[in-house]
Structures are given as C-alpha cells and as structure tokens.
Amino acid sequence: xxxxxxxxxxxxxxxFGEQPKAKDIIKLNTNENPYPPSPKVEEVLRSFDCSxxxxxxxxxxxxxTNALAAEYHLPADRIFVGVGSDDVLAMSxxxxxxxxxxxxxxxxxxxxxDVWADLFEIPYECPALKDDLSICKEDYLKENxxxxxxxxxxxxxxxxxxxDLEEIVKMNPASVVIIDEAYGDFSGESMLPLTExxxxxxxxxxxxxxxxxxxxxxxxxxxxxxxxxxxxxxKFSFNSYTMDMLSIKVGVAALSxxxxxxxxVEEIIATREWTKEELQxxxxxxxxxxxxxxxxxxxxxxxxxxxxxxxxKNIYVRYFNKPRIDNYLRISIGTKEExxxxxxxxxxxL
Amino acid sequence: xxxxxxxxxxxxxxxFGEQPKAKDIIKLNTNENPYPPSPKVEEVLRSFDCSxxxxxxxxxxxxxTNALAAEYHLPADRIFVGVGSDDVLAMSxxxxxxxxxxxxxxxxxxxxxDVWADLFEIPYECPALKDDLSICKEDYLKENxxxxxxxxxxxxxxxxxxxDLEEIVKMNPASVVIIDEAYGDFSGESMLPLTExxxxxxxxxxxxxxxxxxxxxxxxxxxxxxxxxxxxxxKFSFNSYTMDMLSIKVGVAALSxxxxxxxxVEEIIATREWTKEELQxxxxxxxxxxxxxxxxxxxxxxxxxxxxxxxxKNIYVRYFNKPRIDNYLRISIGTKEExxxxxxxxxxxL
Numbered sequence: 001x002x003x004x005x006x007x008x009x010x011x012x013x014x015x016f017g018e019q020p021k022a023k024d025i026i027k028l029n030t031n032e033n034p035y036p037p038s039p040k041v042e043e044v045l046r047s048f049d050c051s052x053x054x055x056x057x058x059x060x061x062x063x064x065t066n067a068l069a070a071e072y073h074l075p076a077d078r079i080f081v082g083v084g085s086d087d088v089l090a091m092s093x094x095x096x097x098x099x100x101x102x103x104x105x106x107x108x109x110x111x112x113x114d115v116w117a118d119l120f121e122i123p124y125e126c127p128a129l130k131d132d133l134s135i136c137k138e139d140y141l142k143e144n145x146x147x148x149x150x151x152x153x154x155x156x157x158x159x160x161x162x163x164d165l166e167e168i169v170k171m172n173p174a175s176v177v178i179i180d181e182a183y184g185d186f187s188g189e190s191m192l193p194l195t196e197x198x199x200x201x202x203x204x205x206x207x208x209x210x211x212x213x214x215x216x217x218x219x220x221x222x223x224x225x226x227x228x229x230x231x232x233x234x235k236f237s238f239n240s241y242t243m244d245m246l247s248i249k250v251g252v253a254a255l256s257x258x259x260x261x262x263x264x265v266e267e268i269i270a271t272r273e274w275t276k277e278e279l280q281x282x283x284x285x286x287x288x289x290x291x292x293x294x295x296x297x298x299x300x301x302x303x304x305x306x307x308x309x310x311x312x313k314n315i316y317v318r319y320f321n322k323p324r325i326d327n328y329l330r331i332s333i334g335t336k337e338e339x340x341x342x343x344x345x346x347x348x349x350l
Numbered sequence: 351x352x353x354x355x356x357x358x359x360x361x362x363x364x365x366f367g368e369q370p371k372a373k374d375i376i377k378l379n380t381n382e383n384p385y386p387p388s389p390k391v392e393e394v395l396r397s398f399d400c401s402x403x404x405x406x407x408x409x410x411x412x413x414x415t416n417a418l419a420a421e422y423h424l425p426a427d428r429i430f431v432g433v434g435s436d437d438v439l440a441m442s443x444x445x446x447x448x449x450x451x452x453x454x455x456x457x458x459x460x461x462x463x464d465v466w467a468d469l470f471e472i473p474y475e476c477p478a479l480k481d482d483l484s485i486c487k488e489d490y491l492k493e494n495x496x497x498x499x500x501x502x503x504x505x506x507x508x509x510x511x512x513x514d515l516e517e518i519v520k521m522n523p524a525s526v527v528i529i530d531e532a533y534g535d536f537s538g539e540s541m542l543p544l545t546e547x548x549x550x551x552x553x554x555x556x557x558x559x560x561x562x563x564x565x566x567x568x569x570x571x572x573x574x575x576x577x578x579x580x581x582x583x584x585k586f587s588f589n590s591y592t593m594d595m596l597s598i599k600v601g602v603a604a605l606s607x608x609x610x611x612x613x614x615v616e617e618i619i620a621t622r623e624w625t626k627e628e629l630q631x632x633x634x635x636x637x638x639x640x641x642x643x644x645x646x647x648x649x650x651x652x653x654x655x656x657x658x659x660x661x662x663k664n665i666y667v668r669y670f671n672k673p674r675i676d677n678y679l680r681i682s683i684g685t686k687e688e689x690x691x692x693x694x695x696x697x698x699x700l
Contacts, residue, residue: 002523002549002550002576003523003524004446004523004524004525004526004549004550005576005580006449006524007446007447007448007449007451007495007496007524007525007526008445008446008448008526008580009444009445009446009448009584010583011583011584011587012587013582013583013584013586013587014586014587014590016406016409016586016590016591017406019405019406019408019409027405030405030406032404032405032406033404034404035404036400036401036403036404037400037401037403037404041400041403042400045395045396045398045400045596046395046396048395050386050387050391050392050395051386051387052565053386053387053391053562053563053564053565053566053600054382054383054384054385054386054387054562054563054564054565055369055377055380055382055564055565056366056367056369056380056382056558056564056565057564057565057567058369059366059369083433083589083592083594084589084591086588086589086590086591087589087592090588090589094359094469095358095359096354096357096358096359097357098357098358098359099356099357101357115587116587116588118587119444119584119587119588145357146357173352173353173354174353174354174356174357175354175357176354176357176358199352199354200352200354208406212403212404213403213404214403214404214405214406214407214591215402215403215404215405215406215407215594215595215596216403216594216595216596217407217591217592217593217594226352226355230355230358232363233360233361233363234359234361234363234469236363236364236366237361237362237363237364237465237466237468237469238436238440238466238469239433239434239436239437239440240364240366240436241366241433241434241436241564241567242433242437242567243567244433244565244566244567244594244596244597245565245566246395246565246566246594246596246597246600247594247596247597250403250596
C-alpha cells in the first residue's frame with residue numbers, strides 16, 4: 001500500500017442499477033420514465049445559442065428557480081436546485097446532519113442514505129419497517145440528529161400518511177427532517193404546503209422520474225428561507241456552478257409544459273394499476289405502490305430466479321440481495337406495451 | 351436561532367466573480383474564453399435525440415473518458431471527470447486530505463482551496479509566496495497531509511518550473527500532490543507525463559477556459575490508476591450521475607476539434623502578449639503571465655480606484671480585497687478588440 005493511502009477517506013460506494021447498452025432490451029430497473037421529455041425540451045435545444053457556453057452559467061440558477069417558484073407558488077428564496085436529487089440530498093446530509101446524535105432513516109429505504117452517512121461520518125440508526133413494510137411513526141419520536149424519510153418510500157412504493165410525517169416534523173424541532181419525494185408526483189400527495197409551517201422541514205423532488213429528465217440531472221428542494229440559506233452556503237462552499245447552462249434551459253422548458261407532464265404521469269399511474277392486477281393474477285403480492293414501480297414478491301418462485309430469467313429474455317428489473325427484501329423484485333413501470341410483454345414473459349417463466 | 355441550527359455545518363462560501371446580465375459590457379472578470387466553443391458543439395446539440403434524456407446518463411462517463419484517453423494518450427482508468435474542475439477539486443479534497451496533518455497551498459492562490467478545507471474540516475497552512483509572487487519550493491518539503499498548487503498559479507499567472515514541482519511530488523510520497531492546471535493550456539507546460547512516474551500526483555484540468563465551455567461544467571483529472579480508483583469511490587459515494595448527458599456530448603464534440611482548440615489558444619496568447627506591452631506602456635507591472643489573464647498593479651493609481659472606474663465604463667475586471675494583493679487587478683484576456691478598448695479606456699482613466 002502506498003503511504004499516501006493513509007490519508008484517504010474510505011467508503012463503500014452506492015451500487016447503481018445496470019445501464020445495459022444493448023438496444024433491444026426492456027429496461028425496468030432504474031425507475032426511468034418510459035416517455036420522452038416534453039417536446040419543448042427539443043425546441044429549446046434546437047434554438048440554443050451555443051456561443052453562450054463560453055461563459056459561466058448563472059450561479060444562482062435564477063431562471064430555473066424562478067420557474068419553480070411560479071409553478072409551485074412559493075418564493076424563490078425557499079427553493080434549492082442541484083445536480084439531480086442525489087446532489088440535493090448529498091448537500092443536505094453535509095449541511096444539516098453535523099451533530100453527534102444519530103440520524104434516523106428506515107432499514108429498508110433508498111440505499112444511498114447510509115452511503116452518504118458513511119461518507120460524511122454521520123452516526124445513524126435505521127428503525128425497522130413494520131412487517132407490512134410500512135413506517136412506524138413512533139420510531140422517529142426519539143432523540144436524533146436528523147431524519148430522512150422518502151415518501152412514497154423506495155423500494156417499497158408505500159405512501160406514509162402525511163399526518164404521521166407532520167407529527168414527526170412537529171415533534172423534532174431540534175432536527176432537520178428531510179422528506180424525499182422523488183416519486184411524489186405519482187402519489188398525488190406532498191408535504192410541500194407544510195414547509196410554510198415548519199422551518200425544519202425540507203422536501204426534495206426531482207425531474208428524473210415524472211418529468212422524463214434523468215439524463216439532465218435536475219433535482220430541487222423546498223424549505224424555510226432559513227433552511228435553504230444554510231444549504232446554499234454549503235453548496236457555494238463546494239462548487240459555485242453546479243448546474244450547467246443547458247440543464248437549466250432544459251429544466252425550464254420541461255416545467256413550462258404542465259399538460260404534457262400531467263398526462264404522462266396519469267398514463268404511468270394507469271399502467272401501474274393495470275400491472276398490479278396482472279401481477280396479482282400471476283401469484284405476486286406487493287405493498288400498494290404509489291410510485292412508478294412495483295415491489296413484488298411471488299408466492300412460489302424466488303425473486304432472484306425470476307430476475308435472472310427475465311434478464312435472459314432481455315427484460316431488466318432490479319433485485320436487491322439484502323436482508324428482508326431478498327425475495328422481492330422492483331419493477332419500474334414502462335409503457336403499456338412493455339408491461340404487456342413483461343406479463344407475457346412472466347407467464348412463460350412461472 | 352432555531353434549535354436545529356445546532357446541527358448545521360457552517361462555512362464562509364467562496365465568492366464568485368460577478369455575472370452581470372447587461373449585454374453591452376466587456377466582461378474580463380472570470381477568465382472566460384472570449385471565443386465561442388467549437389462549431390462541432392452546435393452540430394451535436396442540433397442533432398441530439400432528446401428522447402434519450404428520459405434515461406440516466408452513463409455513470410462511468412465512458413464516452414468522454416475514452417475521448418480524453420485518446421487525446422491525452424493514457425488509459426481510461428487513469429482519468430476522472432467531474433462537474434467543472436471545482437467539482438474535481440472538491441472531490442479530491444474530500445478523498446485525499448483526510449489525515450490530521452495540515453494540507454499546504456500558497457497564501458496567494460485560488461481562493462476556493464481554503465473554503466474546501468474549511469468545509470471538510472481539513473487542517474491547512476499557507477506558505478507565503480516570495481516577494482516576486484513566485485512559489486518557494488522548500489516550503490513544500492516539510493511534513494504535511496497533502497499539497498495543492500495551481501500551475502500556472504492564479505491569480506498571479508506565474509508558472510512554476512516543472513522541475514521544482516517534480517521535486518515536491520517526489521519528496522512527498524506520503525501525500526497526494528494536486529497540480530491544478532486550469533490555465534495550463536495557455537502555458538504550454540504540463541505535469542501530465544509525470545503521472546506515469548509518481549502514483550501520488552493528480553493533475554487537474556478543465557474545459558472552462560481553453561475550450562470555451564465554462565457554461566457546460568466539465569473538469570477532469572489524470573493520475574495513477576490507484577489514485578483515480580480512490581477518487582471514483584468517493585464520487586460514487588456522493589452522486590452516481592454527476593455529468594448530464596448533454597455535457598458529455600458537448601465535451602466529446604469540443605475535444606474532437608483539435609485545430610479549433612489550438613488556434614483559439616494561440617490567438618489568446620498573442621492577445622495576452624500584446625496586452626502586456628500596452629499595459630507596461632501605461633505604467634502597469636505584473637508577474638509574467640502564462641495564463642489567459644494578467645495580474646497587474648499600477649505605479650501610481652490604486653487598483654481599487656481603477657476597478658471602480660472601469661466598471662463605470664462597463665468594463666468588468668476582478669479585484670480581490672485581500673492582504674498583499676489589494677493593489678492588483680486580475681484582467682482576463684478578451685478578444686483583441688476588447689483589449690484595445692480596455693487600453694483606450696485605461697488611458698482616459700490614468
């Protein structure tokens with residue numbers, strides 16, 4: 001070992017979903033949107049003045065922040081924008097979880113939370129979800145140095161009642177509570193209005209899923225003016241210009257097309273509900289997903305077996321070899337045609 | 351103060367150069383390239399298939415990494431890519447400077463280094479540049495937890511002899527030595543070949559200056575395979591997908607146009623040399639810049655006065671109100687026409 005390695009920070013990185021390069025596959029493994037982004041995105045790219053790229057982008061990301069402010073009806077100084085919600089979350093962990101008490105998040109949840117905690121040397125505890133994979137509110141009413149809960153939760157897909165989450169926020173005035181609504185647009189519920197009432201609540205969202213822009217890396221968060229100001233201080237101590245000029249333009253364009261956004265989200269929800277019925281007929285059970293994926297387990301065949309057989313048939317879903325969830329598959333909702341094909345192939349396999 | 355603020359990390363953010371929005375100004379304050387990026391950038395944007403944006407980008411950024419590998423003649427596993435060189439440097443501080451001994455960088459240098467050190471709670475010391483603003487090699491031969499030196503240095507513009515830097519790298523096998531070559535393309539010299547010989551050397555570069563792509567946020571670094579692997583681990587513990595799809599395409603396009611890159615860099619160097627002569631005639635002196643800016647002080651008139659008067663005339667340069675350099679202006683090299691106008695206005699002011 002080289003001696004400089006003594007000074008190196010060590011982590012076990014997050015394992016991202018496979019990004020297979022073959023063209024003839026059905027990709028239901030990373031919760032991407034099956035539809036292209038709004039046509040307004042193409043318009044803005046085709047007409048963009050490339051000579052502008054020689055200059056730094058606006059470090060305040062005002063154009064996108066103002067568009068978000070108008071769309072979500074709150075002032076710009078209560079909005080933070082980052083390179084995907086992962087960047088927003090990483091910055092939030094770095095900013096808000098700097099105490100000595102453990103940060104709390106569920107044992108079964110987005111598997112990046114413990115990676116960030118390890119990276120920034122933040123102590124943490126992971127209260128176990130109940131047997132039905134729902135969140136036990138009482139677990140978050142004990143002493144802590146911060147809380148992060150996705151709603152709906154991933155990979156379970158389950159929505160926690162907003163009243164439970166509000167109680168958690170209310171009972172923890174000494175902690176920042178992050179509600180990660182990466183899949184919130186597919187649930188129809190949001191904690192956003194409560195950011196007005198509680199200055200310790202941060203609600204995180206993304207353009208990656210519901211707005212078909214995973215490739216552009218745009219995440220955002222809403223909170224109190226004070227909370228957002230703290231987050232900005234850390235962001236500006238990390239990188240003045242995180243959002244590139246084109247991503248900002250693309251984000252504004254996508255946001256401007258509200259009808260497209262709503263109709264695509266409705267389509268995905270309809271396909272999700274159809275898929276649930278079909279999976280049930282095949283002997284699958286699952287928590288009642290309010291996201292763009294279904295977390296399913298089969299009564300007879302092991303998840304890992306189905307995972308491998310689907311892959312042989314060029315259908316990629318996600319399998320987590322982790323305690324309590326190693327007999328589940330996380331299946332993203334694709335187009336109706338893709339899901340029909342999935343059901344056909346599953347019939348052959350089972 | 352809200353009680354959650356007890357858990358908040360506190361920093362004093364980096365202060366970025368003004369980004370005035372008016373159109374009729376001459377902007378010589380952030381070392382941007384006065385020329386647009388290669389026409390190949392526009393081509394790639396016009397033909398880009400926007401439906402791809404629904405998917406996550408390649409987390410390994412292979413297309414751009416492979417293009418850099420071909421251009422700089424070294425294997426892809428010795429290359430790291432990030433959201434501007436600021437992101438590369440922030441990740442490097444987080445990764446490599448995790449010991450208890452102080453990290454070393456010059457007292458007069460890129461003013462983000464101490465911000466990153468404060469952010470990540472890294473102890474540091476800042477050896478003073480000599481009176482002529484050059485680096486004193488011996489200052490970096492004492493015990494330390496890491497070293498970062500820009501070459502050429504900013505805002506001085508001075509190039510340090512590569513033999514001095516090599517000695518620093520060689521004599522510090524227990525430290526990672528980062529050479530920040532953000533302005534290296536304007537100097538004609540690089541430590542890159544030495545990354546073959548020393549496994550503790552990281553050389554950082556950017557598309558922001560010499561390739562006219564500040565707006566696209568693309569930075570990169572070269573090092574030993576082992577060094578890059580460590581950096582990747584931390585990057586993948588922070589954000590799987592930092593580079594968006596369009597920035598990757600734009601970077602590859604710019605890199606493919608070697609003739610354009612070289613001719614624009616030569617043009618800027620020629621304008622720099624012309625500007626030096628003119629400034630000298632007006633009573634300015636400066637370290638001999640090998641960058642795309644000149645760090646100038648006037649024999650009679652205070653820098654701050656000139657700074658304000660230039661601004662009144664819609665010419666923006668950079669002024670740092672800091673010890674030892676508070677009588678200097680950092681003037682980016684614009685087009686020949688812009689610099690001619692600057693000289694005319696300076697004549698009026700002085």
